[in-house]
Amino acid sequence: MDTIIETTLTINGESVTRRIPVRQNLVDFLREEIGLTGTHIGCEHGVCGACTVRVDGKIVRGCLMLAVQADGRNVETIEGLSDSGEIADLQDAFHKRNALQCGFCTPGMLLTVQDLALQNPQATREQIREHISGNYCRCTGYQAIVDAVETTLIARNSKA
Amino acid sequence: MNAPAFANYVGQSIPRANARRLLQGRGTYTDDLRVARLVHVVFFRSPHAHARIVKLDLAQARAMPGVIAAIDGVTLAKFCKPWVAVLGHLKGIKSPTQHAIAIDRACWQGEAVAAIVAQTRAQAEDALEKIECEWQPLPAVTDMEASLAGTQVIHPEFSDNICFSRELATDGVDAAFAKADLVVEETYDFGRHTGVTLEGRALLADYNAAENTLTVHQSTQAPHMMQDIFSRHLDIPEGNVRVIARDVGGSFGIKVHVYADEMATAALAVMLRRPVKFIADRLESFLTDIHAREHKIKLRMACTKAGEILAFDLDDLTGIGPYSVYPRTSGIEGNQVVNLTGGPYKHQQYRAKLNVVFTNKNLTCQYRAVGHPIAVAITEAIVDLAANKLGLDPAEFRKRNLVPDDAYPYTSAPGMKMEKLSHQQCMDKLLILMNYSVLRTEQIELRKRGVYRGIGIAAMIEVTNPSPAFYGVGGARISSQDGATLRLEPTGMVTCLVSVTEQGQGTEAIFAQIAADAVGVSVDRVRVITGDTGITPYGGGTWASRGAGIGGEAVLQSGKVLRANILDVAGVILQASREMLDVRDNHVIDVRTGNVKLSLTELGRIAYFRPDTLPLDFQSELMVTRHYTPRGYGFAFTNGIQASLIEVDIDTGFVKLLKHWCVEDCGTVINPQLVDEQIRGGIVQGIGGAMTEHCLYSGDGQLQNGTLADYLVPMAAEMPDMIIDHVITPTKTSELGAKGAGEAGTAGAPGAIMNAINDALLPFNARVTAQPFTPERILGALGKI
Numbered sequence: 006m007d008t009i010i011e012t013t014l015t016i017n018g019e020s021v022t023r024r025i026p027v028r029q030n031l032v033d034f035l036r037e038e039i040g041l042t043g044t045h046i047g048c049e050h051g052v053c054g055a056c057t058v059r060v061d062g063k064i065v066r067g068c069l070m071l072a073v074q075a076d077g078r079n080v081e082t083i084e085g086l087s088d089s090g091e092i093a094d095l096q097d098a099f100h101k102r103n104a105l106q107c108g109f110c111t112p113g114m115l116l117t118v119q120d121l122a123l124q125n126p127q128a129t130r131e132q133i134r135e136h137i138s139g140n141y142c143r144c145t146g147y148q149a150i151v152d153a154v155e156t157t158l159i160a161r162n163s164k165a
Numbered sequence: 166m167n168a169p170a171f172a173n174y175v176g177q178s179i180p181r182a183n184a185r186r187l188l189q190g191r192g193t194y195t196d197d198l199r200v201a202r203l204v205h206v207v208f209f210r211s212p213h214a215h216a217r218i219v220k221l222d223l224a225q226a227r228a229m230p231g232v233i234a235a236i237d238g239v240t241l242a243k244f245c246k247p248w249v250a251v252l253g254h255l256k257g258i259k260s261p262t263q264h265a266i267a268i269d270r271a272c273w274q275g276e277a278v279a280a281i282v283a284q285t286r287a288q289a290e291d292a293l294e295k296i297e298c299e300w301q302p303l304p305a306v307t308d309m310e311a312s313l314a315g316t317q318v319i320h321p322e323f324s325d326n327i328c329f330s331r332e333l334a335t336d337g338v339d340a341a342f343a344k345a346d347l348v349v350e351e352t353y354d355f356g357r358h359t360g361v362t363l364e365g366r367a368l369l370a371d372y373n374a375a376e377n378t379l380t381v382h383q384s385t386q387a388p389h390m391m392q393d394i395f396s397r398h399l400d401i402p403e404g405n406v407r408v409i410a411r412d413v414g415g416s417f418g419i420k421v422h423v424y425a426d427e428m429a430t431a432a433l434a435v436m437l438r439r440p441v442k443f444i445a446d447r448l449e450s451f452l453t454d455i456h457a458r459e460h461k462i463k464l465r466m467a468c469t470k471a472g473e474i475l476a477f478d479l480d481d482l483t484g485i486g487p488y489s490v491y492p493r494t495s496g497i498e499g500n501q502v503v504n505l506t507g508g509p510y511k512h513q514q515y516r517a518k519l520n521v522v523f524t525n526k527n528l529t530c531q532y533r534a535v536g537h538p539i540a541v542a543i544t545e546a547i548v549d550l551a552a553n554k555l556g557l558d559p560a561e562f563r564k565r566n567l568v569p570d571d572a573y574p575y576t577s578a579p580g581m582k583m584e585k586l587s588h589q590q591c592m593d594k595l596l597i598l599m600n601y602s603v604l605r606t607e608q609i610e611l612r613k614r615g616v617y618r619g620i621g622i623a624a625m626i627e628v629t630n631p632s633p634a635f636y637g638v639g640g641a642r643i644s645s646q647d648g649a650t651l652r653l654e655p656t657g658m659v660t661c662l663v664s665v666t667e668q669g670q671g672t673e674a675i676f677a678q679i680a681a682d683a684v685g686v687s688v689d690r691v692r693v694i695t696g697d698t699g700i701t702p703y704g705g706g707t708w709a710s711r712g713a714g715i716g717g718e719a720v721l722q723s724g725k726v727l728r729a730n731i732l733d734v735a736g737v738i739l740q741a742s743r744e745m746l747d748v749r750d751n752h753v754i755d756v757r758t759g760n761v762k763l764s765l766t767e768l769g770r771i772a773y774f775r776p777d778t779l780p781l782d783f784q785s786e787l788m789v790t791r792h793y794t795p796r797g798y799g800f801a802f803t804n805g806i807q808a809s810l811i812e813v814d815i816d817t818g819f820v821k822l823l824k825h826w827c828v829e830d831c832g833t834v835i836n837p838q839l840v841d842e843q844i845r846g847g848i849v850q851g852i853g854g855a856m857t858e859h860c861l862y863s864g865d866g867q868l869q870n871g872t873l874a875d876y877l878v879p880m881a882a883e884m885p886d887m888i889i890d891h892v893i894t895p896t897k898t899s900e901l902g903a904k905g906a907g908e909a910g911t912a913g914a915p916g917a918i919m920n921a922i923n924d925a926l927l928p929f930n931a932r933v934t935a936q937p938f939t940p941e942r943i944l945g946a947l948g949k950i
Contacts, residue, residue, distance in 0.1 A: 028287070042197035043190015045414070047363045048447040052873040055363055083190030096188040100180045103842045107669030108187025109194065109363040109414030134881040141873070143363050143415050144669055146849035146910075147881040149842055 014075045016041070017085030025072045032056040032067030034075075035082060043083040043112045047141070054140030057113035058082050064120045083112035092119050095157050104153035106144030114140045118154050126162055130155055174678035174688050175901075178838035181674035182689075183667065192412035195367035195384045196444050203369070203440045204233055205286040206433055208426050209279035209296045210452065211271030214305035214525040214866020215319070215487075218269055218278060222297040226281055229295055231288030234437060236280045238268035245432035246398045248423070250489035252639030255496045258329040258521075260489035261320045265398075265429040270303070272319065272487030273527050274866055275452025277426050282433055282441060305525040305866040309461060309484035312522040319487055319523050326523045328489050329496040331503055334516040335578055341476035341514040345467035349551045353543050354935035357459040358858035360532050361878050364414020365445035366454060368427045370434035378405040381431055385410045386421040386666055387706035392698045393642045394423055394492065395431055410696035416668040417533040417850065419454050421708045423491040426453065451871035456860050457498060457532035459484050460539050464506070466547045467514075472557050474548070474566045476514035477507040477578070481539075483521050486528035492641045495529055496521050501536025501628070504579050507544050508626035509588050509804065510566040515578035525866045531708070537627055537912035538851055545623040545916035546934065549923065558605075559622055559920070560596060567592060567624065581626075586804040587892045588624060591828040595622070595806050598890055599826045604810060612928060618823070619925030621809045623916030629710035629831070629905025630801035630896070633794070646794035647711075648702025649719040651680055651727045653787040655773040657751055657765035659686055659727070661693045664704025665716030670907055671839035672712045676720045678835055679901065683724025684731070685748030686765065702790055710905020713835055714801055715793055718899040723791035734772050734785045735763055793899065801896045801904045805829035807848070807913035809921040810885075815929070815947060818940030820856065820922060822885040829909045832895040833902035840906045841889040847910020848887055853879045855915035859937050 007026035014021055016039060023038055030049075035041045035058065047055030049068045056067035059081040086092045092115055098104070105111040114137060121128055121136040128136065133154045134147065142150060186192050223235035245265040251258045267278045279296060283289035306312045306319050312326040319326055342348060367384040379401050385391055388408040396403035413420065430443040445453065465478040481502050485495035503517040552562035567588040568575055575583045595601075601620075608618045636643040650662040661680045667673045673693040681688040695701060702719075705711065728748050735753040736743035739762055747756045753763040771778060772785040779785070795801060810823040827844055834840050857877035861869040870876045895902025915936060922943065923932045931946040944950045 026287075036196075040199070041190075042194075043192075045194070045364070046196070047365075048873040050447065050872060050874060053363060053447075087189040087191075096185075099188055100184050103178075103180065103184070103671070103838050105184055105187055105669070106671070106842065106846060107363070107413060107415040108184065108192055111187055112190040115188070131882075134884075138880045138882040141361075141363060141878050141880065143361055143417070143850070143878065144846045145842060146845040146847075146879075146887065147884050148845050148886055151881065 010073045012073050012076045014077065015079045017081055027071065027073050029072045030068050031058065031070040031072045031075055034072035035067065041082050041084050045109050045112060047109065054117060055110050055113045057116045057140065059116055064116050083115060086116065086119065094160065095119060098153040098157045102149050102153040102156065104145060104149040110140060110142045114142065114150065122158060122161065126158055128158060174681050175835050178836055179674065179678060179688060181671050182677065183673050187412065194364055194412045194414050195369055195382050198369055198382055200369065200371065200440045203442055204282050204284055205289050206280050206282045206430050206441050206443050207286065207289040207293055208277035209281065209293055210449065211274060211276045211278055213271060213300055213302050214274045214307065215303040216271050216300040217303055218298065219301050220299040221279060223279060225295040225297065226292040229288065229292035231284040232281060232292045233284065234282040235292065236433065238264050238266035238278060241266045241429055241432055242268065244399065244436045245428055248398065248491045250491035250494050252494050252636065252641055254639040255329055255494060255500065258489065258494060258496050259323065260328060261322060263425060263488045263491065265425050265432055273525055274868060275449065275527055277429065280429055280433060282437065307524055307526055307862055307864055307866045309459065309482050309522055309524060312484060312524050313482060313520055319525060327520060328485060328523055329521040331500065331519045332517070333503055333579060335514050338476050338478060338514045338516040342467045345475055346470035347551060347554055348465060348467050349547055349554060350465045351547055351550060351934055353462045353464065353546065355458045355460040355539055356937055357456040357529065357860040358854045359451065359454050359456045359860055360417040360419035362415030362417060362419050365447065365450045366420060366424060366427065367444045368430050369440060369442040370431040371440035372434040372438055374438045376405065377401060379431065379435065380407045380409065382409050384413045384420055386416045386668060386708055388666065388696055388698045389664065389703055390643050390706065398428060399432055399435055407699040410666055413668045416707065418531050418535065418708065422455055422493065422530050424453065447873055448871055451876060452527060452868060455490060455530040455532060456527050457529050458539060458854065459529060460502065462543050464543050464547050466551055468551050470555065472555055472562050472565045474510050474512045476512055479503065479506050479517040481519045484524040484526065485521055486526050487523050488528055490528050490530035492643065493531055493636060497531055498536045502540045504581055505537060505540035505626060508540065508577055509568065509624040511568045513578055517579065526862050533847065533850055534908040534911035537625065537908065538854060538915045541623050541625045541913050542916035542919050546919050549920045560601060563622065563624055564592060581802065582798055583802040584798055584896055584898065585894050586626065586802060587830045587894045588804055590892045591804060591806045591830060594890055594892060595808055595826060595828045598828065598888060599808050617813045617815055617925045617928065619811050619813065619921040619923065621917045621920030621924055622806065623913045623920060624806045625804065625913040627803045627909055627912050628800040629803050630714035630795045631709045631711060632796055632799050634799040635709065644703060644705040646792050647704030647716045647719050648790055648792040649716065649723040650702055650788065650790040651684065651723045653727060653731060653765065653769055655769040657690065657769050659684055659691045661691055661720060662701045663693065663695050663716050663720060664701045664706065665712040666696045666707045668707055670843055671836060672707065672716065674839060675713055675717060675835040679717050679720045680724045683721050684728050686751050690751060702792065710907045713903045714899065714905055715795055717835060717903050718793040718901045719791055721901050722793060723789050726789040726791060730786045730789060731768065734768055737779050737783050738768065738771055739763060795898060797898050801898065803831050803904045803909065805909050805913060807917040809917040811918065811921040811925060813922060813925040813943060818943035820938065820943065822852065822883065825885050825887040827887065827910060827913065828890045828892060829906065830892040830894050831906035831909065832893065832904040834891060834893060835903060843907045844889050844910040845887045847908060848914045849879050849884055851911040851914025852884065852918060855918040855936050855938060857937055
């Protein structure tokens with residue numbers, strides 16, 4: 006009953022070709038077909054941000070994009086950003102500041118925060134809070150996350 | 166144990182080792198497991214709050230592609246015994262029999278009446294559409310007061326809708342009210358809300374028919390409790406059931422209960438002889454994860470004109486849905502309200518009445534801080550009301566009435582025994598921390614300019630480290646003791662197995678710190694394993710702020726014995742008196758000189774691989790298990806005080822949270838940063854319930870806002886920065902001295918927020934008493950709508 010489309014995309018630098026049911030979400034595809042389980046599913050209606058991934062350099066909700074829409078595009082997940090070292094300093098700051106508890110929101114949060122860091126490296130605490138408002142964290146109360154992001158931005162700016 | 170060695174890591178903010186995998190997306194939550202022959206279950210849930218099933222036809226669904234089974238309640242009941250959620254010490258509590266899949270009748274919107282198992286979740290959901298069910302709607306009882314009146318009785322086997330009632334009174338309540346100069350009275354409403362764990366409930370059950378063994382991977386707080394439940398209800402010997410909880414994506418009390426759909430999933434695994442997975446999606450989470458806190462409370466307080474509180478008189482009504490939740494029951498939250506109301510204060514007279522009633526809404530049960538947010542909010546609200554009427558500053562009024570720090574041990578008016586609390590120290594510290602008098606001056610100045618700020622204070626007591634008096638005495642097979650096994654590995658590493666579980670709060674990190682100090686090794690040499698009934702000692706798991714105080718003490722005691730056993734081995738190897746030796750920094754040292762005599766790596770090599778070089782009559786014992794049960798007090802009570810600074814926009818009713826403070830006393834602080842972050846996260850959860858979170862039901866029992874877009878969870882931009890500080894009064898009931906901290910934030914925040922809003926509204930002679938405090942309700946109080 007499902008229409009299937011052969012789709013070729015790049016995932017964390019590797020070219021992947023799969024026959025994908027058109028109704029499959031990108032996040033389900035990444036998790037179920039590719040085994041990249043670092044991207045999480047929190048609400049499946051685009052609110053919580055746990056499924057945030059990067060497509061052609063822009064963050065998107067993996068539950069609101071169909072996998073077949075990623076044809077020809079470059080998809081990056083938490084695993085890719087971790088292995089490339091791109092967010093190692095952010096991860097370290099989150100670790101030191103305990104800016105995560107259960108960790109379920111954390112991959113999506115990190116992608117969103119890195120997006121802010123690239124767009125607005127001078128972001129204030131208020132701008133950080135605003136930018137992560139689409140990523141729900143139920144454990145931390147957000148303050149530690151804001152602290153960790155602020156610390157990272159300051160450190161990056163001092164190096165730049 | 167030598168005192169200096171037990172001070173290296175305990176008390177330090179060491180980052181959690183297990184956070185690294187989560188930061189890279191390399192954790193293992195239940196839905197991340199990959200298992201051969203796995204099939205997926207979804208549930209057909211009642212669209213009605215109360216309805217009889219006239220006809221349930223699963224034939225078309227069964228014929229859909231990929232479908233392996235379509236099952237109703239009668240079929241599943243052959244594989245799963247039903248349950249009745251009562252406890253012996255909640256006298257008179259009653260609840261109907263609940264099945265894993267409802268039979269004949271659904272009692273709330275969302276109750277599962279059929280299950281579809283298919284090769285993929287998508288196929289199972291496709292097949293759901295093909296189920297034909299004919300319903301005969303029955304009258305839905307959704308209002309608590311209507312339920313109590315009992316005009317419509319929900320369960321035909323009962324004559325009323327009362328699950329549990331309790332009354333409590335000291336001897337002189339009426340006399341205290343009669344002689345009072347001031348009696349204040351107010352009614353408080355609390356809306357239902359829920360935990361919204363970002364990872365939904367998740368269970369993967371795998372049955373091996375050859376061995377009659379069941380392995381359940383579950384996002385749970387209490388693996389041993391679930392092992393017992395699966396064993397008894399699926400009729401599999403307990404030793405054949407293994408429950409594993411790896412990474413858990415938030416729990417907050419949501420994942421410590423028995424859910425019918427999870428029992429059904431395990432039963433389906435047995436029935437189908439293969440692994441079956443259930444992952445609650447967000448919509449069914451709102452319909453079926455336990456809700457909490459639907460209470461309507463009338464509270465009276467008597468005091469003298471000098472500002473002395475004489476008595477409280479409480480009447481609490483709470484609606485819990487159609488069933489009491491197994492096995493902890495749904496009577497506990499109300500019971501806690503009775504036990505804790507008025508808790509910080511030294512009045513001697515107290516009367517309470519509690520009615521816990523059935524309704525046709527989702528079930529309610531214990532959610533983070535159970536009863537405390539309600540007890541604290543009503544107590545602190547009425548204390549502020551009295552202070553206003555007496556013309557006393559709220560902080561000053563509290564100071565006159567807090568149980569003094571030198572009054573302990575102390576028994577509160579409802580009979581709660583408290584070892585040692587520090588209300589006065591906490592209050593003094595809070596007022597300095599927040600610069601209270603400056604804020605008051607600023608408040609007056611800003612009012613002149615039409616800026617309405619409010620300052621709210623909430624003192625609290627909190628139940629932590631529960632003894633067997635909490636559940637065990639009532640007949641529940643829920644362990645109040647926990648155990649720790651510590652093993653010195655041949656490499657000199659220490660493996661630490663603990664029955665308390667990790668939910669992200671940092672349990673494993675603090676156990677590593679305690680173990681490292683107790684044994685004398687560096688913290689990076691300790692590997693902690695939790696969450697597996699096949700591996701760890703037996704214990705209760707994570708709930709009621711018990712992990713650090715109970716599990717931590719077990720680790721400490723186990724570590725001390727392991728250290729002694731290491732010294733036995735060292736004494737034999739070195740042919741030295743063991744009293745002259747100690748373990749420090751991964752080495753055996755000479756205590757007189759501090760010189761290193763032997764590394765633990767070398768000791769491990771000899772003990773495990775060359776014991777032939779040791780005397781014939783010597784056997785090393787480098788694995789030790791110790792358990793700990795809190796006794797002596799029913800609970801290790803903690804205390805704390807919170808304050809909130811807010812600003813109300815009187816034109817829109819919007820509340821801006823400017824700042825929040827908490828001074829808390831959880832005894833020994835093992836990892837200050839982890840404790841502070843538990844409190845911060847808890848505060849925001851409390852703020853959520855007070856400000857935005859509300860499970861809204863229509864009169865006929867339909868949940869109106871069961872999506873994350875409609876149910877408002879606190880977001881980063883709205884939340885304040887929070888200042889946390891501590892007074893440290895270790896409990897003397899354990900050597901570690903730790904009490905619980907995980908629920909303190911949630912316990913006190915709603916009361917502080919409520920008082921802050923009402924303080925801001927004071928110039929308008931307006932008050933809000935119904936949570937959540939939405940702009941609509943604030944504008945209503947202001948008479949603007």
